[in-house]
Amino acid sequence: MGLYPVFLSLVSATGLAGATWWEKLVTVFLPELWRIVKLLLGGLSGTGMIFALTLLFSIPLGILVMFCRRSRFAPLRVLTTFYISVMRGTPLMLQLVVFYYAPYYFFKIMMNKMPENWLFLALIVGFSINYAAYFAEIFRSGLSSIAVGQYEAANVLDFGRMRTFLHIILPQMVKNVLPSVTNEMITLVKDTSLAFTLSYVEMFTLARQESALMVSPMPLFVAGIFYYVANLVVAFVMARVEKKFDYYHV
Amino acid sequence: MSLLEMSNIKKSFKQLEVLKDISLHVNEGEVVSIIGPSGSGKSTLLRCATTLETVDSGDIRYLEDYLCRTNSGGRAVYADKAVQRRIKECFGLVFQNFNLFPHYSVKKNITAALTLVHKKSKAEANAKAAELLEKMGLADKAGAYPCQLSGGQQQRVSIARALALNPKILFFDEPTSALDPELTGEILKVIQSLAKEKMTMVIVTHEMLFARDVSDRVIFMDDGYIIEEGPPKEVIDNPQSERTKTFLNRILE
Numbered sequence: 196m197g198l199y200p201v202f203l204s205l206v207s208a209t210g211l212a213g214a215t216w217w218e219k220l221v222t223v224f225l226p227e228l229w230r231i232v233k234l235l236l237g238g239l240s241g242t243g244m245i246f247a248l249t250l251l252f253s254i255p256l257g258i259l260v261m262f263c264r265r266s267r268f269a270p271l272r273v274l275t276t277f278y279i280s281v282m283r284g285t286p287l288m289l290q291l292v293v294f295y296y297a298p299y300y301f302f303k304i305m306m307n308k309m310p311e312n313w314l315f316l317a318l319i320v321g322f323s324i325n326y327a328a329y330f331a332e333i334f335r336s337g338l339s340s341i342a343v344g345q346y347e348a349a350n351v352l353d354f355g356r357m358r359t360f361l362h363i364i365l366p367q368m369v370k371n372v373l374p375s376v377t378n379e380m381i382t383l384v385k386d387t388s389l390a391f392t393l394s395y396v397e398m399f400t401l402a403r404q405e406s407a408l409m410v411s412p413m414p415l416f417v418a419g420i421f422y423y424v425a426n427l428v429v430a431f432v433m434a435r436v437e438k439k440f441d442y443y444h445v
Numbered sequence: 446m447s448l449l450e451m452s453n454i455k456k457s458f459k460q461l462e463v464l465k466d467i468s469l470h471v472n473e474g475e476v477v478s479i480i481g482p483s484g485s486g487k488s489t490l491l492r493c494a495t496t497l498e499t500v501d502s503g504d505i506r507y508l509e510d511y512l513c514r515t516n517s518g519g520r521a522v523y524a525d526k527a528v529q530r531r532i533k534e535c536f537g538l539v540f541q542n543f544n545l546f547p548h549y550s551v552k553k554n555i556t557a558a559l560t561l562v563h564k565k566s567k568a569e570a571n572a573k574a575a576e577l578l579e580k581m582g583l584a585d586k587a588g589a590y591p592c593q594l595s596g597g598q599q600q601r602v603s604i605a606r607a608l609a610l611n612p613k614i615l616f617f618d619e620p621t622s623a624l625d626p627e628l629t630g631e632i633l634k635v636i637q638s639l640a641k642e643k644m645t646m647v648i649v650t651h652e653m654l655f656a657r658d659v660s661d662r663v664i665f666m667d668d669g670y671i672i673e674e675g676p677p678k679e680v681i682d683n684p685q686s687e688r689t690k691t692f693l694n695r696i697l698e
């Protein structure tokens with residue numbers, strides 16, 4: 196069990212080496228654990244914000260990007276394809292750093308002249324346009340697996356492009372992409388930790404700092420448990436949503 | 446005046462000439478069957494008539510409205526949106542593989558176009574669906590989803606969906622080809638009963654006995670041309686062209 200050496204190192208550091216194991220547990224380990232949990236909970240709001248805002252922006256943006264990617268206008272299609280390949284082909288961590296320093300490198304604006312919440316803004320923009328690229332590809336494949344017969348049936352019934360998309364195509368696309376979207380959401384929960392590269396205060400940033408301070412992996416373990424539980428929740432919720440779409444199959 | 450008239454229709458896919466010079470007309474109340482080997486352009490012809498494909502040249506007219514007319518340069522020019530709308534209300538199309546909306550219940554498949562496109566009230570649309578399902582022998586399936594139905598039932602729903610909009614003419618593209626042999630009968634019966642009600646229909650089919658039974662006129666197509674055309678007693682029982690004979694021998698043996 197990985198935690199046991201950690202437990203021992205904590206105990207030896209406090210001079211309670213002679214006490215019984217449960218005295219050590221109650222007087223040292225649990226209070227320490229509680230302190231770490233409270234500390235990391237403070238970072239959870241940052242993590243949650245990145246997660247929620249990224250989803251909020253990247254999903255509609257992803258639909259837009261998908262349409263650009265399928266546009267009949269070739270330059271737009273090429274540009275979009277290039278954007279998607281760059282977003283998917285370079286590390287998100289690198290993209291975040293580039294976004295953050297972009298005002299300086301591209302517009303020669305000193306970083307201390309940027310608004311106070313620029314750090315957070317850059318993070319959300321960076322995450323959103325990165326995830327939009329992934330979502331666009333997911334949506335595209337979800338769309339292409341819909342039979343042309345669906346468009347033709349709607350066409351003959353005179354649905355028109357917009358109605359066909361909203362009423363016939365979109366609902367089926369949503370069902371098609373749910374498993375991939377779940378995957379993406381789980382990745383996003385873990386990716387929020389990349390915010391530490393910009394020293395944004397979220398759970399992982401705090402866990403790393405505290406771990407260095409305590410010279411113990413304990414805070415990292417606790418953070419790991421938090422991420423794991425968060426993803427259990429995501430998986431559970433999405434399984435419920437997928438079940439809602441189970442009433443038909445193609 | 447005929448209900449549908451297609452004159453000198455030409456259609457190519459890139460190099461491949463599929464419809465070479467097709468002219469046909471369909472009168473009100475008439476049942477016309479189109480037969481012919483696969484690849485001869487039957488589906489393409491129906492798809493051109495139902496706006497799923499555009500023709501390269503030729504005229505297509507539904508009653509007074511032209512869907513497209515050939516200009517002086519020999520290219521077909523399509524009508525504006527308003528006319529196309531009017532024309533789309535005029536016909537219905539039943540597909541070989543049904544193309545029902547899988548996420549809609551049977552009832553919603555039938556009512557969707559009525560409520561969404563034609564802005565009919567829910568009550569009116571539901572009444573129409575109930576009436577049609579009764580007629581199709583599917584009254585108990587209103588709440589089912591397409592995936593819960595047999596192929597024959599799905600095809601009957603798709604016929605009901607097309608009928609819901611009160612089309613003046615109904616096209617069928619091999620309506621029984623995707624069905625198990627024991628299920629074709631139920632669809633043919635439905636089409637037969639529509640013929641008794643004087644529904645105007647154009648049916649692409651490989652069911653020769655059925656075509657002979659139900660049609661007022663049979664058209665034999667081969668290689669993008671209409672080879673022979675006339676009452677079933679002539680075209681099917683006593684074909685004049687060698688190509689028709691060969692085709693019928695192959696399919697009837």
Ligand SMILES: Nc1ncnc2c1ncn2[C@@H]1O[C@H](COP(=O)(O)OP(=O)(O)O)[C@@H](O)[C@H]1O
Nearest residue numbers: 458461463481482483484485486487488489490
């Ligand atoms: N969308 C298309 N693109 C290219 N070729 C096509 C297309 N649709 C049909 N064809 C070709 O046109 C010919 C006629 O096809 P079709 O009208 O489906 O014949 P039928 O229904 O009589 O079997 C075939 O050779 C087919 O491969």
Ligand SMILES: [Mg+2]
Nearest residue numbers: 487488489619
């Ligand atoms: Mg065909």
